[in-house]
Amino acid sequence: xxxxxxxxxxxxxxxxxxxxxxxxxxxxxxxxxxxxxxxxxxxxxxxxxxxxxxxxxxxxxxxxxxxxxxxxxxxxxxxxxxxxxxxxxxxxxxxxxxxxxxxxxxxxxxxxxxxxxxxxxxxxxxxxxxxxxxxxxxxxxxxxxxxxxxxxxxxxxxxxxxxxxxxxxxxxxxxxxxxxxxxxxxxxxxxxxxxxxxxxxxxxxxxxxxxxxxxxxxxxxxxxxxxxxxxxxxxxxxxxxxxxxxxxxxxxxxxxxxxxxxxxxxxxxxxxxxxxxxxxxxxxxxxxxxxxxxxxxxxxxxxxxxxxxxxxxxxxxxxxxxxxxxxxx
Amino acid sequence: xxxxxxxxxxxxxxxxxxxxxxxxxxxxxxxxxxxxxxxxxxxxxxxxxxxxxxxxxxxxxxxxxxxxxxxxxxxxxxxxxxxxxxxxxxxxxxxxxxxxxxxxxxxxxxxxxxxxxxxxxxxxxxxxxxxxxxxxxxxxxxxxxxxxxxxxxxxxxxxxxxxxxxxxxxxxxxxxxxxxxxxxxxxxxxxxxxxxxxxxxxxxxxxxxxxxxxxxxxxxxxxxxxxxxxxxxxxxxxxxxxxxxxxxxxxxxxxxxxxxxxxxxxxxxxxxxxxxxxxxxxxxxxxxxxxxxxxxxxxxxxxxxxxxxxxxxxxxxxxxxxxxxxxxxxxxxxxxxxxxxxxxxxxxxxxxxxxxxxxxxxxxxxxxxxxxxxxxxxxxxxxxxxxxxxxxxxxxxxx
Numbered sequence: 001x002x003x004x005x006x007x008x009x010x011x012x013x014x015x016x017x018x019x020x021x022x023x024x025x026x027x028x029x030x031x032x033x034x035x036x037x038x039x040x041x042x043x044x045x046x047x048x049x050x051x052x053x054x055x056x057x058x059x060x061x062x063x064x065x066x067x068x069x070x071x072x073x074x075x076x077x078x079x080x081x082x083x084x085x086x087x088x089x090x091x092x093x094x095x096x097x098x099x100x101x102x103x104x105x106x107x108x109x110x111x112x113x114x115x116x117x118x119x120x121x122x123x124x125x126x127x128x129x130x131x132x133x134x135x136x137x138x139x140x141x142x143x144x145x146x147x148x149x150x151x152x153x154x155x156x157x158x159x160x161x162x163x164x165x166x167x168x169x170x171x172x173x174x175x176x177x178x179x180x181x182x183x184x185x186x187x188x189x190x191x192x193x194x195x196x197x198x199x200x201x202x203x204x205x206x207x208x209x210x211x212x213x214x215x216x217x218x219x220x221x222x223x224x225x226x227x228x229x230x231x232x233x234x235x236x237x238x239x240x241x242x243x244x245x246x247x248x249x250x251x252x253x254x255x256x257x258x259x260x261x262x263x264x265x266x267x268x269x270x271x272x273x274x275x276x277x278x279x280x281x282x283x284x285x286x287x288x289x290x291x292x293x294x295x296x297x298x299x300x301x302x303x304x305x306x307x308x309x310x311x312x313x314x315x316x317x318x319x320x321x322x323x324x325x326x327x328x329x
Numbered sequence: 330x331x332x333x334x335x336x337x338x339x340x341x342x343x344x345x346x347x348x349x350x351x352x353x354x355x356x357x358x359x360x361x362x363x364x365x366x367x368x369x370x371x372x373x374x375x376x377x378x379x380x381x382x383x384x385x386x387x388x389x390x391x392x393x394x395x396x397x398x399x400x401x402x403x404x405x406x407x408x409x410x411x412x413x414x415x416x417x418x419x420x421x422x423x424x425x426x427x428x429x430x431x432x433x434x435x436x437x438x439x440x441x442x443x444x445x446x447x448x449x450x451x452x453x454x455x456x457x458x459x460x461x462x463x464x465x466x467x468x469x470x471x472x473x474x475x476x477x478x479x480x481x482x483x484x485x486x487x488x489x490x491x492x493x494x495x496x497x498x499x500x501x502x503x504x505x506x507x508x509x510x511x512x513x514x515x516x517x518x519x520x521x522x523x524x525x526x527x528x529x530x531x532x533x534x535x536x537x538x539x540x541x542x543x544x545x546x547x548x549x550x551x552x553x554x555x556x557x558x559x560x561x562x563x564x565x566x567x568x569x570x571x572x573x574x575x576x577x578x579x580x581x582x583x584x585x586x587x588x589x590x591x592x593x594x595x596x597x598x599x600x601x602x603x604x605x606x607x608x609x610x611x612x613x614x615x616x617x618x619x620x621x622x623x624x625x626x627x628x629x630x631x632x633x634x635x636x637x638x639x640x641x642x643x644x645x646x647x648x649x650x651x652x653x654x655x656x657x658x659x660x661x662x663x664x665x666x667x668x669x670x671x672x673x674x675x676x677x678x679x680x681x682x683x684x685x686x687x688x689x690x691x692x693x694x695x696x697x698x699x700x701x702x703x704x705x706x707x708x709x710x711x712x713x714x715x716x717x718x719x720x721x722x723x724x725x726x727x728x
Contacts, residue, residue, distance in 0.1 A: 026575035147657070147711040147714060148707055149665055303567050
């Protein structure tokens with residue numbers, strides 16, 4: 001059990017490291033550096049930056065050092081929670097990202113909850129009543145759900161809301177609460193706005209999970225112990241729910257590891273269409289403005305939070321699956 | 330190996346033409362004979378024939394394949410199906426609605442459309458178009474139009490349909506026009522070419538990476554295997570879209586359309602190879618324990634001969650299935666990136682680029698035809714999924 005946790009933790013640390021390298025690469029990929037884009041943005045607003053000033057700024061930021069030193073310095077600052085300045089906003093990156101990152105995670109978790117809440121009963125139903133009319137309906141809907149990219153679904157939802165209900169279904173807060181400080185009313189407002197983004201984000205994952213749950217449960221239902229349970233006179237409900245569902249649930253939890261990155265990833269682009277105050281629109285803006293520090297930090301933090309989420313799901317898996325708990329794979 | 334597998338599966342496969350005959354022949358003797366015949370055919374059938382027979386039974390997969398064939402025909406002959414230059418813009422005809430085609434003119438089959446007259450709504454100052462019923466624009470099938478080069482080297486000017494001798498302002502707009510007055514139908518044809526090929530090019534790259542790394546991982550095992558497996562796990566636990574966005578944003582602005590096209594395919598396949606590698610590795614590991622591999626080793630075959638002559642042919646069908654199932658994800662990735670403005674950029678035309686126009690909801694409500702390219706995306710992805718599922722089931726009925 002300890003070995004399992006240690007192994008997962010090591011992998012998580014390794015992943016975080018890989019993400020940090022990738023984010024650093026993203027920051028350094030475009031030609032020019034922070035100072036070049038700073039000069040560009042300054043001259044766009046009418047004030048010039050002299051050669052000397054540029055040089056001093058480079059030295060101050062350590063941009064004249066070799067790339068490895070820069071990477072170490074950057075990670076060092078990151079570990080202290082200093083993410084640098086967001087150029088366009090003239091504020092520290094952590095200020096700009098703060099709330100938006102939390103909301104990204106809130107939406108992602110809501111999408112996973114939605115995915116589970118729907119996939120579990122439908123998966124069980126489809127397996128128990130295999131080849132029934134509703135099973136075919138769910139399969140068909142699932143196929144279509146898989147085929148529609150998140151942003152298209154968001155577009156369609158927005159369009160339908162706008163054209164037929166004359167309502168703006170985007171956003172996470174009512175207009176009068178956007179700027180308000182956090183209180184119960186605002187939290188309640190958020191919960192009311194959450195379902196639509198959660199559904200849009202969750203549809204593809206739900207379709208996938210239904211198929212996994214269905215095939216897992218079908219495999220379980222064929223096993224002799226199910227027949228034994230039935231022969232002993234257990235009611236059909238308990239025959240299914242007591243053991244096969246619990247066994248089939250296992251891969252359900254283990255797929256969070258893949259589901260979470262997928263949903264976080266999707267939330268970026270869905271947020272843009274639904275104009276949600278997550279890091280998605282911020283990332284796009286930063287990338288277009290070539291504010292690579294902000295962009296790199298967002299990629300890094302999203303990655304790290306995803307890794308943490310995956311790690312939690314690993315612990316959860318250990319909790320529900322005794323085989324892992326007792327150190328057998 | 331193939332023969333061995335075939336004998337086992339004989340009860341599952343009906344060779345074409347034989348199963349039907351059985352119903353008609355009532356006598357048990359005749360029935361018995363036909364079945365024998367069927368078994369004989371199965372016994373001598375190659376692995377590919379068996380797969381084909383199983384695939385044919387999967388109606389959705391066959392349907393998906395036909396749809397994809399149609400899509401690729403559109404992609405290859407995009408210039409023929411389009412009737413005007415897809416980047417020819419004209420502010421005078423922006424956001425025109427799709428024209429209704431009138432198929433019959435005075436009782437005979439002579440399709441035509443009415444010319445559209447652009448006016449301004451005096452109340453809202455919006456540009457509106459009213460059909461001018463006095464001017465009929467005849468549509469000619471296989472008529473002459475914009476000159477182009479068929480397959481890139483045959484000069485031609487025939488199009489599926491064309492309006493001969495019409496002025497630009499009174500042309501044909503089957504799917505309306507976009508904000509810059511470009512013909513949506515012609516643009517969709519060219520976008521299909523880009524988006525459908527980007528899937529293929531990208532999947533080819535992923536396939537090379539996946540087969541090489543997955544093969545190494547599965548065949549050698551040990552330390553190399555765990556390193557490659559960890560890399561795959563790490564790559565799969567990173568949210569891909571932000572990463573892609575970051576990489577795609579670094580593509581220099583002054584690159585040509587072709588350069589950007591290849592940069593995007595490389596970026597997408599750099600992260601997309603993991604699933605293919607997983608499939609290849611799994612197959613290698615399970616095949617390594619088969620008797621025929623052991624036999625080949627004992628006979629003294631070289632490693633490369635064992636891999637390419639003995640192992641690869643027996644799992645190539647699985648790779649084809651996994652590849653087919655990987656394409657839709659790539660198409661969605663490209664569409665999403667281009668939709669954000671970070672993938673292919675105008676003047677390149679892809680489904681994602683077309684959908685950029687649909688980003689503005691208000692514009693979309695006024696001109697819903699901008700959403701038409703999304704149907705192409707959904708249908709193509711569905712078709713690939715159906716076909717891939719069919720191939721996978723046909724390749725391995727026990728999976």
